[in-house]
Amino acid sequence: MSWLLNHLLTALSTVTPAQLQETAGRLGIAISSPADVDAYCTLLSSLDACVALIAAEDDYLPPLDLARFPRANIHRPTPADNAAEHNAWAYKVEIASTSAADRAGPLAGLRVAVKDTVNIAGVPSLYGTDVFATPYVPAYDATVVTRLLQAGATVVGKSACENFSMSPTSFTNAHAHVQHPLAPGYNVGGSSSGSAALLCAGLVPLAIGGDQGGSIRLPASYCGVVGLKPTFGLVPYTGIAPLSALIDHAGPMTRTVLENALMLGAIAGKDGLDDRQGDAPAHGALDYYTPLLAYRADPQAAAQGMRLAILREAMQVGGLDSRVADTVRRAAAQFRALGAEVVEVSVPLHRLGGAIWTVANRQGIAEQALRAQNPLRHGVHDAALARALAAWTQDMFDGVQRHNPAATNALLGGQYLKDVHPGMTDKAINLARKLRDAYEAVFAREGVDVLLLPCAPGVANYTSGARDGVMAKMEKAIGLTQNTAPFNVSGHPALSLPVGMLSVTERGREADGHVRLPVGMQLVGGLFEEAKVYRAALAWEQAYDWRSM
Numbered sequence: 001m002s003w004l005l006n007h008l009l010t011a012l013s014t015v016t017p018a019q020l021q022e023t024a025g026r027l028g029i030a031i032s033s034p035a036d037v038d039a040y041c042t043l044l045s046s047l048d049a050c051v052a053l054i055a056a057e058d059d060y061l062p063p064l065d066l067a068r069f070p071r072a073n074i075h076r077p078t079p080a081d082n083a084a085e086h087n088a089w090a091y092k093v094e095i096a097s098t099s100a101a102d103r104a105g106p107l108a109g110l111r112v113a114v115k116d117t118v119n120i121a122g123v124p125s126l127y128g129t130d131v132f133a134t135p136y137v138p139a140y141d142a143t144v145v146t147r148l149l150q151a152g153a154t155v156v157g158k159s160a161c162e163n164f165s166m167s168p169t170s171f172t173n174a175h176a177h178v179q180h181p182l183a184p185g186y187n188v189g190g191s192s193s194g195s196a197a198l199l200c201a202g203l204v205p206l207a208i209g210g211d212q213g214g215s216i217r218l219p220a221s222y223c224g225v226v227g228l229k230p231t232f233g234l235v236p237y238t239g240i241a242p243l244s245a246l247i248d249h250a251g252p253m254t255r256t257v258l259e260n261a262l263m264l265g266a267i268a269g270k271d272g273l274d275d276r277q278g279d280a281p282a283h284g285a286l287d288y289y290t291p292l293l294a295y296r297a298d299p300q301a302a303a304q305g306m307r308l309a310i311l312r313e314a315m316q317v318g319g320l321d322s323r324v325a326d327t328v329r330r331a332a333a334q335f336r337a338l339g340a341e342v343v344e345v346s347v348p349l350h351r352l353g354g355a356i357w358t359v360a361n362r363q364g365i366a367e368q369a370l371r372a373q374n375p376l377r378h379g380v381h382d383a384a385l386a387r388a389l390a391a392w393t394q395d396m397f398d399g400v401q402r403h404n405p406a407a408t409n410a411l412l413g414g415q416y417l418k419d420v421h422p423g424m425t426d427k428a429i430n431l432a433r434k435l436r437d438a439y440e441a442v443f444a445r446e447g448v449d450v451l452l453l454p455c456a457p458g459v460a461n462y463t464s465g466a467r468d469g470v471m472a473k474m475e476k477a478i479g480l481t482q483n484t485a486p487f488n489v490s491g492h493p494a495l496s497l498p499v500g501m502l503s504v505t506e507r508g509r510e511a512d513g514h515v516r517l518p519v520g521m522q523l524v525g526g527l528f529e530e531a532k533v534y535r536a537a538l539a540w541e542q543a544y545d546w547r548s549m
Contacts, residue, residue: 019044068149069098071123072093090128105150105151127164140239161193165212166191166365170463180222181197190218191210200225209227211250212249213488216496218480220253224501226253228251229249230251233277252267268288269283273380309342310452313348317483319479328453347438347439352431353435356435357486371392440527459518492527498546
């Protein structure tokens with residue numbers, strides 16, 4: 001008899017036959033032999049013994065330097081104070097580096113808000129929901145937070161986000177709906193809603209957003225700010241609540257293209273912890289900002305020599321407001337006036353991008369975002385958050401559904417896919433590579449630098465009411481990500497740039513016909529070609545005033 005077997009047989013049994021059969025039942029099986037029941041009880045008890053050893057150890061989280069990055073005045077704004085700032089805050093805090101070298105960095109003196117999914121040690125994370133008995137309080141800073149502080153920025157708070165960061169609209173936050181600074185009551189876009197509102201209102205110059213299906217670009221489009229979803233893996237996601245590891249992106253949201261490029265340079269590059277970053281360069285290896293300075297006063301020089309392409313299928317998505325399509329085509333023509341070549345290209349698989357995104361990620365979203373289960377991922381895991389989401393109760397489900405049926409639909413859909421369509425998630429993930437390759441082929445075959453297409457299919461719609469039913473709330477969100485989600489599964493960098501304003505034409509809101517809201521054009525580059533995206537965006541931004549169009 002081996003030492004290990006002897007140890008198992010003499011170990012204190014912690015698993016009962018009833019527990020064993022309950023566990024087996026969840027797998028759809030039963031253990032019939034009494035001898036086998038005893039054996040498996042012993043084997044599972046040994047697992048308990050291993051767990052006890054792990055539980056006794058201190059966790060191994062990224063180090064936190066509170067002397068260098070002290071935090072002060074952590075507080076949740078009162079409802080009245082938050083309402084005065086568009087309900088855009090989750091928590092406020094003041095963090096600036098005490099290092100003189102940091103304070104002389106490229107972001108020196110700039111205030112930044114980070115999305116409420118981003119860890120700031122000691123500052124509660126609300127995630128836009130009210131299902132936790134007590135909020136999760138991170139014990140370490142996300143990599144992007146550390147890098148912002150090292151670059152001299154002052155972190156001033158966590159911006160409100162949508163419920164479980166799972167909505168392209170801005171009426172799902174369980175605490176207060178983020179309000180549009182240009183038109184209260186209208187959708188700010190989600191799920192990085194607070195970040196966009198704070199920028200639109202001029203309350204901060206920089207913000208961090210998260211984007212899994214358009215959650216940086218849609219609010220940027222609706223609010224008239226610049227939002228970049230970087231190439232997959234370029235910006236480390238360490239310390240940010242995941243939605244699905246296939247599509248998790250964090251990126252800069254700013255008022256201008258130059259600010260966006262400056263911020264990306266500060267946060268991009270490998271951190272040695274995030275396993276999404278396989279092809280990313282080293283931190284600090286790329287400077288997106290300095291090369292743009294040569295074009296700041298000469299947009300024609302920026303545009304000349306570039307070959308830009310309108311993506312045909314993106315102009316044909318269902319529900320696209322013809323006025324938005326016309327605005328994007330006019331903006332493309334204005335590139336031509338600056339000296340760029342503008343053509344039209346076709347990627348037929350783009351039409352399937354939304355379905356690929358849905359099937360590839362629904363199961364992952366259900367398990368990673370809503371249950372915090374990431375058992376096979378390298379990197380830093382938030383064990384406390386996983387414990388809080390380990391078992392969903394009816395009260396939790398009802399609470400989330402009350403505010404955001406998109407999240408509860410994801411929970412149900414993930415289980416449904418797993419049970420009814422085994423293998424379809426895997427096939428969709430394979431097709432995501434096909435979609436990536438289809439876009440890359442156009443860049444290579446057509447010699448295209450940047451694709452041009454609408455971001456949102458229309459201007460912001462009016463927000464849903466708290467008492468609206470599931471379908472009434474979902475109808476406000478369905479179809480909004482048709483041109484954004486495909487680039488999450490393909491991984492390509494995509495930036496929303498404001499290129500005009502349009503009046504509200506929503507049925508039932510005829511009295512608001514005088515209200516004009518921003519239109520965002522999406523600029524998409526090849527993998528890790530953010531520099532080209534910035535160059536094209538800067539050329540247009542410097543030459544034209546979107547607010548007068």
